[in-house]
Amino acid sequence: MGNEMKLYDVTIIGGGPVGLFTAFYCGMREMETKIIEFLPYLGGKVSYFYPEKVIRDIGGIPAITGEKLIGQLAEQAQTFDPTIVLNQQVVGLERLKDGTFMLTSHNGEKHHTRTIILATGFGTLKSAKLDVDGAEKYEGRNLRYGVERLSDFKDKHVLISGGGNSAVDWANELLPIAKHVTVVHRRHEFSGIERNISNLRKSTATIMTPHVLDAVHGEEDRIERVSVKNIETNDTDIIEVDEVLVNHGFCIDLGPIKEWGLEFEFGNIKVDSKMQTNIKGIFAAGDVANYLNKLHLIAGGFSEGPTAVNSAKSYIEPKKELKPIYSTTHF
């Protein structure tokens, strides 16, 4: 960390799977590289939404959990020792007189760079919070907004608030592990994949609809009981819980990057076949980049990243070719 005023060849905004593989490839092209990530950890949507899901559509890897894939990508990214900055959202962009860029993070920290590769996905991810008095003090304790470790819920009474795809998935995943699962949802209908919803309805889970989680009660550091209100009758039940898992959706937003003067197309940043945006020296790869027949898959981003790096390299050193470099000849 630190080194904020050193001039980097490339700064990758976003430490998701595509940002990580892009950082590795920057090292292949001998570019001084920095990754800036908003979350306190690497891995983007994979770490945030599905660390324990098995991914089966990456060439050469028949099956791998999200967590393992990110572990391997982080290891690969560190081959050439890039600077990794966590917990910072890049908000400001300034083009200096010498053509380099000065980026500013939400906390005021500055980052000086010759080129930028946007690997921001659809933006920063923030879970919608449980909107009841005093809930925030239980965050990071037994009030959770995601499932990091299934084992955290072993033999516990888990109350899940929410009725979307993830809430249904979590309920089904936790049923064999937890002592009991209660699902509270404000509508009668759940949304998501029909088979998963049928499995949940047929399971031993207690389903409370149309109900809302109305209040949390507990000691200093743990929720012990919750009030759950039927929104049609206003009847309230008090339920003893060990863990409360909230899935009220999330916000995903590019934030101030939308004001940088980049050209957008279908909500994402328009790039050409070199992954060049409309601003010279700024490239994009992964979910944020848009072009004809764009594939929103990790495998697609693994090709776009190196293309963006090769373009950034020839932007800095115009005599360098855009040709691919093979790792087999590099090491």
Ligand SMILES: Cc1cc2nc3c(=O)[nH]c(=O)nc-3n(C[C@H](O)[C@H](O)[C@H](O)COP(=O)(O)OP(=O)(O)OC[C@H]3O[C@@H](n4cnc5c(N)ncnc54)[C@H](O)[C@@H]3O)c2cc1C
């Ligand atoms: C539930 C689910 C299941 C999926 N399953 C699969 C699958 O099986 N196979 C597959 O190929 N794809 C799958 N996908 C899609 C895949 O996750 C995405 O294509 C992939 O994560 C895109 O990677 P990325 O690095 O471009 O973006 P992301 O993973 O979104 O990472 C972008 C990172 O940039 C950070 N960031 C954003 N803005 C800023 C900023 N201003 N400053 C600093 N950091 C910033 C974010 O915090 C984030 O960590 C799935 C997606 C979901 C939601």
